[in-house]
Each structure stands twice: as structure tokens, then as C-alpha cells.
Amino acid sequence: MKTAFKSFTSYIQRCVSLLQNFSAKGMVTGGTVLHCHFLKKGVFSERFIAIRLLIMYLESRKLSEANQMVKEFNGFDLVVQNCLINANIKWGNLSEARKLFDEMPERNEITWTLLISGLMKCGRVEESMLYFERNPFKGVVSWTAGITGLVKNGSSFHGLKLFARLIESGVKPNQVTYSSIISACIEMSDFELGMSVLGLIIKTGFENNVSVCNSLITLCLRMHEFDLARKVFDRMETRDVVSWTAILDMYVEMGNLGEARRIFDEMPKRNEVSWSVIIARYNQYGDNIEALKLFRRMVREGIKPTISCFASILCALASLESLQAGKNIHAHITKIGIERDVFIGSSLVDLYCKCGETRDGRFVFDSIKNKNVVLWNSMIGGYSMNGQMDEAKYLFDNMPNRNNVSWGTLIGGYVEFKQFDTVFEVFNEMILSGETPTKPTFSSVLCACASVASLEKGKDIHGKILKLGFQYDVYLGTALTDMYAKCGDIESSKQVFDRMSERNEFSWTVMIQGLAESGFAKESLALFEEMKRNSSVAPNELMLLSVLFACSHCGLVDKGLEYFGAMESVYGIRPKGRHYTCVVDMLSRSGRLYEAEELINSMPFRPEANALAALLSGCKTYKDEEIAERTARKLVELAEKNSAGFVLLSNIYASAGRWTDVSNIRKLMREKGLKKSVGCSWVEVRNHLHSFYSEDGIHSKSAEINDILELLRSEMTDP
DNA sequence: ATAGGGTTAG
Numbered sequence: 095m096k097t098a099f100k101s102f103t104s105y106i107q108r109c110v111s112l113l114q115n116f117s118a119k120g121m122v123t124g125g126t127v128l129h130c131h132f133l134k135k136g137v138f139s140e141r142f143i144a145i146r147l148l149i150m151y152l153e154s155r156k157l158s159e160a161n162q163m164v165k166e167f168n169g170f171d172l173v174v175q176n177c178l179i180n181a182n183i184k185w186g187n188l189s190e191a192r193k194l195f196d197e198m199p200e201r202n203e204i205t206w207t208l209l210i211s212g213l214m215k216c217g218r219v220e221e222s223m224l225y226f227e228r229n230p231f232k233g234v235v236s237w238t239a240g241i242t243g244l245v246k247n248g249s250s251f252h253g254l255k256l257f258a259r260l261i262e263s264g265v266k267p268n269q270v271t272y273s274s275i276i277s278a279c280i281e282m283s284d285f286e287l288g289m290s291v292l293g294l295i296i297k298t299g300f301e302n303n304v305s306v307c308n309s310l311i312t313l314c315l316r317m318h319e320f321d322l323a324r325k326v327f328d329r330m331e332t333r334d335v336v337s338w339t340a341i342l343d344m345y346v347e348m349g350n351l352g353e354a355r356r357i358f359d360e361m362p363k364r365n366e367v368s369w370s371v372i373i374a375r376y377n378q379y380g381d382n383i384e385a386l387k388l389f390r391r392m393v394r395e396g397i398k399p400t401i402s403c404f405a406s407i408l409c410a411l412a413s414l415e416s417l418q419a420g421k422n423i424h425a426h427i428t429k430i431g432i433e434r435d436v437f438i439g440s441s442l443v444d445l446y447c448k449c450g451e452t453r454d455g456r457f458v459f460d461s462i463k464n465k466n467v468v469l470w471n472s473m474i475g476g477y478s479m480n481g482q483m484d485e486a487k488y489l490f491d492n493m494p495n496r497n498n499v500s501w502g503t504l505i506g507g508y509v510e511f512k513q514f515d516t517v518f519e520v521f522n523e524m525i526l527s528g529e530t531p532t533k534p535t536f537s538s539v540l541c542a543c544a545s546v547a548s549l550e551k552g553k554d555i556h557g558k559i560l561k562l563g564f565q566y567d568v569y570l571g572t573a574l575t576d577m578y579a580k581c582g583d584i585e586s587s588k589q590v591f592d593r594m595s596e597r598n599e600f601s602w603t604v605m606i607q608g609l610a611e612s613g614f615a616k617e618s619l620a621l622f623e624e625m626k627r628n629s630s631v632a633p634n635e636l637m638l639l640s641v642l643f644a645c646s647h648c649g650l651v652d653k654g655l656e657y658f659g660a661m662e663s664v665y666g667i668r669p670k671g672r673h674y675t676c677v678v679d680m681l682s683r684s685g686r687l688y689e690a691e692e693l694i695n696s697m698p699f700r701p702e703a704n705a706l707a708a709l710l711s712g713c714k715t716y717k718d719e720e721i722a723e724r725t726a727r728k729l730v731e732l733a734e735k736n737s738a739g740f741v742l743l744s745n746i747y748a749s750a751g752r753w754t755d756v757s758n759i760r761k762l763m764r765e766k767g768l769k770k771s772v773g774c775s776w777v778e779v780r781n782h783l784h785s786f787y788s789e790d791g792i793h794s795k796s797a798e799i800n801d802i803l804e805l806l807r808s809e810m811t812d813p
Numbered sequence: 814a815t816a817g818g819g820t821t822a823g
Contacts (some may be wrong), residue, residue, distance in 0.1 A: 238814090284821045308816085336816090336817050370819060402819025405819055
């Protein structure tokens with residue numbers, strides 16, 4: 095042949111790789127053009143080319159073309175049948191694949207392995223193992239397929255037992271087998287075992303194999319042995335994309351996203367996985383904008399996003415609540431036919447629900463055939479974040495398998511929508527069912543304990559956490575600190591806070607606030623100063639409110655004013671109504687009524703009713719009728735707009751004994767249909783909550799309680 | 814044909 099190719103075989107090879115390329119990029123048209131070309135050239139009957147064409151048609155689901163091709167092969171061609179089984183498994187038609195398998199007159203190891211791994215992928219472990227045992231061609235690949243299947247279905251121990259049988263049978267493991275075994279060690283978090291596997295790897299001379307080293311890096315990474323991971327990486331003779339991607343991920347795990355990005359930018363080669371990883375990590379770090387930017391660059395560079403990459407980007411869009419962009423991606427995903435994937439589905443459900451569209455989320459949820467726990471959890475979470483707790487509970491009660499995340503999601507919903515009684519009820523049920531709560535679940539329940547100020551329940555939860563041997567992470571530590579502070583046990587709160595190895599903005603806020611509100615004003619201020627000195631956390635709105643509150647309660651008026659002045663100029667935080675109220679209160683308490691009034695007048699927005707009330711109460715203490723009169727007028731004005739103003743005004747009149755004014759205001763409120771929000775306080779006795787309301791809701795034992803109070807009062811006054 | 818990445822809660 096007079097072509098540019100040295101020989102006919104290399105020409106065929108070139109054709110095959112061209113087809114493979116078209117197939118991988120989903121460019122069927124290009125493939126079809128080649129098909130016609132081959133027919134004309136007469137090389138179509140070349141077996142390699144024909145098979146490649148068949149695979150291409152199968153992968154792009156061009157079924158009529160594929161069937162046409164099958165007819166061209168006479169009888170039951172083993173390789174063709176294998177291709178058909180492979181395609182059916184990929185499409186999820188397991189029964190069709192099995193039918194083909196059963197009808198085959200002869201099979202090879204590939205045939206068997208396809209069925210074994212196909213069954214494993216669908217979670218049908220026992221059936222798969224049955225075929226494994228019946229398989230007459232037990233080579234490395236069959237063994238490895240069995241092992242990985244078990245590991246991926248959460249039976250790593252059985253996977254390792256199969257590995258032991260492999261060694262006994264005399265078959266030599268290959269690099270893929272070792273990778274699977276290392277995955278098993280990772281899944282079982284067994285670093286020791288991983289190290290003994292390493293011994294075996296060295297003994298069999300696989301320690302320089304790229305794939306094996308890649309798996310070893312991942313093992314070290316998961317076990318947080320970063321130095322060792324780096325060592326493995328450094329001593330590799332050749333590194334591939336996977337090695338670079340793994341080491342990039344290590345820096346992310348170490349909290350150094352910047353270094354990871356540097357590696358990503360300087361890697362000799364990037365594949366779709368490297369892109370996936372860096373995008374996913376930016377997303378997990380909350381930098382969704384950068385994730386999107388990278389996604390756009392990736393698409394521009396012609397890299398086809400993987401399913402996981404779409405999942406990450408949908409997750410990023412969900413966090414940004416960009417419904418429209420999310421819908422565009424959804425349309426694209428539908429066009430390329432992967433909208434029924436569970437990973438994609440979970441992200442889509444999350445996207446719609448985060449944007450408040452639970453009905454669209456439910457539509458996606460219903461459209462997915464092979465639902466897994468995560469998908470169910472996403473839908474439950476979707477309802478929970480939108481306060482549709484009944485729907486969430488209904489799904490929860492009717493899901494086929496629950497895990498601890500399902501429980502946690504439901505509980506989190508009840509916490510967010512303040513149904514605290516239900517929180518404890520469901521949490522108890524969870525414990526009784528034998529499920530182990532995760533750290534986020536503990537955080538949620540601690541938040542509920544803090545909200546109802548139940549020290550007893552909070553301590554009980556703390557005990558459970560200790561019993562499980564959970565290390566505090568930032569969230570859990572913060573939740574505990576907050577719980578103890580809000581329940582009045584500031585000592586324990588401080589203890590937990592001091593022991594935390596990592597603290598974020600929330601941790602500092604909670605502790606500063608806890609100290610301030612428990613009356614430890616000086617300690618609160620000292621902690622705020624310590625934070626500014628020793629941490630990278632910047633002061634926030636809530637911290638400054640606590641700081642002002644602390645100054646107010648210590649009588650450190652000038653210091654308070656100093657902080658208040660520094661808010662915008664130094665910390666870049668614009669004071670809100672509550673900050674002004676706090677400062678007005680501080681000034682009024684110390685008798686600096688004129689300054690307080692000035693401050694109210696200088697506010698760029700309407701003051702809170704409480705600010706005026708604080709000033710009025712100061713006027714009462716320091717007997718300044720002039721300012722009182724002006725402030726009262728402002729309060730009346732404000733009262734027209736909200737019920738809080740009316741209530742305050744009526745209380746002020748009441749304390750001044752101006753009862754006619756009081757009844758006038760109450761009448762006005764009734765006319766306007768304004769209702770005073772009911773005050774409530776509660777106390778916990780032997781793990782039972784007793785609530786007391788300021789208005790009609792009366793405690794069932796209020797008569798007895800009042801009798802006892804009367805008795806105590808008399809004992810205190812006449813000893 | 815068998816490995817390495819990705820989805821849910823704070």
C-alpha cells in the first residue's frame with residue numbers, strides 16, 4: 095500500500111485509535127463518516143475496525159446501527175457478545191446481559207468478569223459471588239473484580255479474605271489487585287494492615303509501579319500521614335496524572351488550597367479527574383465563584399466534564415442559589431442523557447431545594463429509578479431546609495434504608511425550625527434504633543439544648559460524645575461551648591473552648607458572647623483582645639455587640655464608645671440598630687442622657703424601639719423630664735409602626751402610674767389588631783420542661799406553684 | 814474486563 099503508513103497493520107491501528115477518539119468524545123457523526131470511508135476502502139471487514147465501530151455505536155446508543163453491525167458478524171461471535179453484555183451492563187439492563195450470558199455457547203474470562211463486576215456494581219454481591227465461584231477461568235482479573243466488588247459494597251474484610259484465597263491459589267496479584275487491597279485498607283481505616291500490604295508489595299517487586307504508588311499516596315493521605323505520602327511521591331521514578339492529582343489533593347487535605355492550586359497549574363498533564371478534583375475542592379472550601387471560573391475554563395479547553403464534575407458544579411450553583419444557571423446545566427445534562435444518574439440527581443434536588451423550589455426538587459427525585467440513601471437524604475434535607483417538616487418526616491418514615499445522615503438531616507430540620515420537643519423525641523428514637531449520630535447531628539442537638547437552656551440534656555449529649563471517643567472538630571467544639579454558655583455553665587464552656595485545637599469565627603463569637611451575657615464582662619473583653627492579637631479571625635457584628643454589651647454592664651462607658659467608634663473605621667463593620675441600642679443603653683444607664691439623645695438623632699436610620707425605651711428609662715432614673723418628653727413623643731411616632739413600640743410605651747406609662755394612658759394604648763392596639771407577642775420562660779425539672787407564659791397560657795400546676803412561692807416569700811421576709 | 818476522582822448535614 096502506498097500510504098503514509100509503514101504497513102497495513104499500522105494503518106489499521108491508526109484507524110482504530112481514530113475511532114476510539116471519536117467514540118470517547120461522543121462524536122458519532124465523525125465515526126459514521128469513517129464507517130462509510132472504510133466501506134469504500136474495503137477495509138471495513140477488518141475485524142478490529144468492525145469491533146471498534148460496534149463499540150462506538152453501542153456507547154452512543156445508536157442501536158439500529160449497532161444491530162446492523164451485529165448482523166454482519168456471523169453466528170455467535172464471542173467478542174461481539176462480550177461487547178453486547180458490556181453495553182447492557184452500562185445501561186443498567188442487567189437482566190438482558192444475563193440472558194445474553196446464558197445463551198452463549200462458549201465464554202471466556204472476560205465474559206465471566208463482565209457479569210461478576212456488573213452484578214457487583216448493582217450491589218448484588220451474593221449473586222455475583224455465586225458466578226465468581228462457578229467461573230472456570232479464574233485469572234487475576236476475575237479475582238480482582240471480585241475483590242473490588244466486595245470492597246466497593248462495604249465488605250472490605252471479605253475482600254481481604256478473597257485476596258488471601260488468591261495468594262493460596264498461586265495466581266499472582268497485579269498492580270490493580272494491590273490498588274484494590276489498599277482501597278480495602280483505606281475503607282477499614284487500617285493503616286497497620288496497609289503497611290503489611292506494603293511489605294508484600296515490596297516482596298513481589300511492585301513498589302515502583304505507578305498505580306501501586308498512587309494508591310499508596312491515597313492511603314497515606316487518608317491516614318493523615320502527609321510526610322509519608324510526600325515521600326512516596328518524591329521517590330517515584332515516573333509519575334502520571336493520577337500521582338499529581340493525588341498529591342494535589344493532599345495539600346487540600348492539609349488545608350493549603352493555594353499550594354494545591356499551584357500544583358494544578360504546574361502539573362505536566364491534566365485530565366478530567368484533575369479538573370474535577372480542583373473544582374470540587376474550591377466548591378468544598380466555599381469558593382464557588384472560583385469553582386465556576388475553573389469549570390468555564392475546562393469547558394473552553396475542550397475537556398468533557400465527568401458526572402462528578404457536573405455534580406460539584408451543580409452543588410456550587412446550589413450554594414450560590416443561581417437557579418437559572420443551574421437550570422441551564424440541567425438542560426445540558428438532560429441533552430447528553432445523564433440526568434438519571436444518582437449523583438447528578440442528588441445535586442439537582444439540592445439545587446432546586448436550596449432555591450426554594452421543593453416541587454422541582456421532588457420532580458427530579460421521583461424521576462430517578464435507582465434511588466440510593468444519599469438521594470433520599472437530599473430530598474429530606476430539601477424539605478427540611480424549607481420548613482416542610484411533615485413532608486420530610488413522611489419521606490423519612492417511608493424510605494427503604496436509613497442511615498445516620500438521614501436521622502441527622504431530619505433532626506437538623508427540626509432544630510432550624512425550632513421544634514425542639516420533636517428534636518429530642520427523634521434523637522431518642524435514633525439512639526434507641528442503635529444508630530450512631532454523626533458530629534453534625536450532635537451539633538444540631540446541642541444547639542437545641544442551648545435554645546431551651548437545658549443543661550441536663552446538654553451534659554447527657556456531651557457524655558455520649560465522649561463515650562464514642564469523637565474528637566471535637568470546630569463545629570462540635572463550638573456547639574458545646576455555646577451549649578454550656580447558654581445553659582449558664584460558663585466554667586465548662588470555657589473549658590471546652592480552651593481545649594479546642596482549631597477555632598473559627600463562630601467559636602470566638604460564641605465564647606465572647608457567652609462571657610458577656612453571663613456577666614463576665616472583663617473576661618469577654620480580654621478574650622476579644624486576645625483574638626485580635628493571636629488569631630486570624632476578624633471581628634464581626636455579633637462579637638462587637640457582645641463587646642458593647644460587656645462595656646455597658648461593666649460601666650466602661652468610654653471604652654464602649656471607643657469600640658463603637660472603631661467599628662466602621664477600624665473593623666469595617668457598619669453599626670446596626672442593635673449596636674446603637676446597646677450604646678444608648680450604656681449612656682443612659684450612666685446618666686449621660688444628652689449624649690444618648692444625640693446618638694439617636696444622629697442615626698442614619700430609624701432607631702429600635704428599645705433604644706428609645708432605654709433612654710426613657712434612663713430619664714426616669716436620672717429624673718430628666720425634658721428629654722423624657724421628647725423621647726416619649728418619638729416613641730409614640732414609632733409605636734404607630736410596630737407593636738413593640740406600643741408595648742414599651744404602655745409599660746413606661748404603667749411604671750409611671752399613668753393608667754389612663756395605659757388603657758388608651760391597649761385599646762388602640764386592639765383596634766389596630768396588633769397583638770403583644772407572648773413572653774415565655776421555662777425551667778427544667780428532672781428532664782421535664784415546664785413553660786410559663788406572660789399571658790393566658792397558664793401552667794397546669796400554677797396554683798400549687800404560687801402557694802409554694804408565697805411560702806418561700808414569707809420565709810425570706812420573716813426569718 | 815480489574816484501580817485512582819465526585820453527591821447528602823453544621
